[in-house]
Amino acid sequence: MAKHDPDLSRLFHALSDATRRAMLAQLAEGPATVSDLAAPTGLRLPTIMRHLAVLEEAGLITTTKGGRIRSCAFVPQALDPMRTWMDDQRAIWEARLDRLDDYVMKLMEARK
Numbered sequence: 377m378a379k380h381d382p383d384l385s386r387l388f389h390a391l392s393d394a395t396r397r398a399m400l401a402q403l404a405e406g407p408a409t410v411s412d413l414a415a416p417t418g419l420r421l422p423t424i425m426r427h428l429a430v431l432e433e434a435g436l437i438t439t440t441k442g443g444r445i446r447s448c449a450f451v452p453q454a455l456d457p458m459r460t461w462m463d464d465q466r467a468i469w470e471a472r473l474d475r476l477d478d479y480v481m482k483l484m485e486a487r488k
Contacts, residue, residue: 383435387458390434395419396427403437403450410446 390396399413414424428448431437435454440447 381457381461384457384461386434387436387454390430390436391458393427393430396431399427399431399448400436400450403448404452407447407449410448413448 391400395417398416402408402413402416410421410424410428413428414421417424419427428437428439431448432439435451437448437450440449
């Protein structure tokens with residue numbers, strides 16, 4: 377994955393806000409209406425809709441409209457690019473730390 381992948385940037389941006397993370401946590405329990413998502417926040421509907429638009433643009437949720445009710449559902453597989461990126465970063469840093477450990481051990485042995 378490229379260092380500056382716009383899809384990855386959208387995912388991190390979407391998750392950077394506590395309100396959006398709370399909405400995703402609620403949606404992880406199951407689909408919910410916009411009203412259900414708005415209730416615990418105390419935010420006005422236009423603000424909630426902007427948050428949902430960010431989540432939808434990142435591919436983290438899908439929305440459907442039935443009559444006057446809009447429902448949202450979490451798309452967990454949308455987190456896969458983040459998971460892949462973080463796994464790659466973990467591997468890089470673990471390798472660096474292993475090399476540092478080897479170097480420090482060699483220095484300590486040389487001092488003996």
